[in-house]
Amino acid sequence: MAKLDFGGVQETVVTRSEFTLAKAQETLKGKKIAVLGYGVQGPGQSLNLRDNGFDVIIGQRPGKTWEKAVADGWVPGETLFSIEEASERGDIICCLLSDAAVMSVWPTIKPHLTAGKTLYFSHGFAITWSDRTGCVPPADIDVVMVAPKGSGATVRSLYLEGRGINSSFAVYQDVSGHALETTLALGIGIGSGYLFETTFQREAISDLTGERGSLMGAIQGLLLAQYEVLREHGHSPSEAFNETVEELTQSLMPLFAAKGMDWMYANCSTTAQRGALDWMGPFHDAIKPVVEKLYESVASGNEAQISIDSNSKPDYREGLEKELKALRESEMWRTAVTVRSLRPENSKK
Secondary structure, eight states: EEEETTEEEEEEEEEETTSHHHHHHHTTTEEEEEEOOOSSSHHHHHHHHHHTTTTTEOOOSHHHHHHHHHTTTOOOOTTTTHHHHHHHSEEEEEOOOHHHHHHHHHHHHGHHHHOTTTTSSSSSSHHHHHHHHHHOOOTSSSEEEEEEEHHHHHHHHHHTTTTTTTEEEEEEEOSSSSSHHHHHHHHTTTEEEEEEEHHHHHHHHHHHHHHTTTTTTTHHHHHHHHHHHHHHOOOOHHHHHHIIIIIIIIIIIIHHHHHHHHHHHHHHHHHHHHHHHHHHHHHHHHHHHHHHHHHHHHTHHHHHHHHHHHHHHHHHHHHHHHHHHHHTTTTTEEEEEEHTTSSSSHOOO
């Protein structure tokens, strides 16, 4: 592990050159890794581990997701089992179920968390709010986390590209004295580009804040507000969408992702530069109080409770699909379908 400077702040990070794949393989030699859940994170992490030479099995309930696992080459009775049997067989139990599913299957998993095993998460939710989730691990096992900073699909696609996703890591409980080495080996095994240190609590709070903020909730709110203003002032759907979403995602995001916001500004017109510099302050001042309110709601456990209550309803899936359908069928995202079809790489098909 090395200390690196991030804007004047020292942080502990681990790279693949420091903790090599060979070292990870040696660290986990003889260990059977049971990945529970094949929904969002499960496929990417398990397939990367399998491709990297680790002994992996899947635990999944019957249904469409089970069939997806079979299609990906997991063999029933050999590498694909029920959640209960996979939990029994595994030395390292990777709990990659949704937060709601973790709560529902915890009574099934817990009896198989026997002394000497390792319980692994990719999100701090269940442990951080254990008073609400009921997920209290036994005292005689290691409890660790590697949290990729992206979707499971991205975990897989970046691995196949020979790159790697950034991940945070944490040790919650170290009974064996080797929990850190196990954590880093798993992080490298799932294809992380580099790993940075955190805690279960900090990961859970930052993750929920990010999802509700700039990563998902705030970005949709901002895009829709600008789109609506343009439309209400007579601009066409195509023009409003291009100026709001398409130019952002297809032109500008790659620029500041590569070299920073200042570099993106420098590669835009002087008119754009002046306007951006003038207006970033008012946007910041308007938005920061909302983010602070959001953070307080997350840190207090309020957002966790809202998620638990919502996701525990028997008609949760139906209600979710109704909300997503309304989003999908809004004018802005219906316009997106047409605009995407007109991109040069798609228009020839």
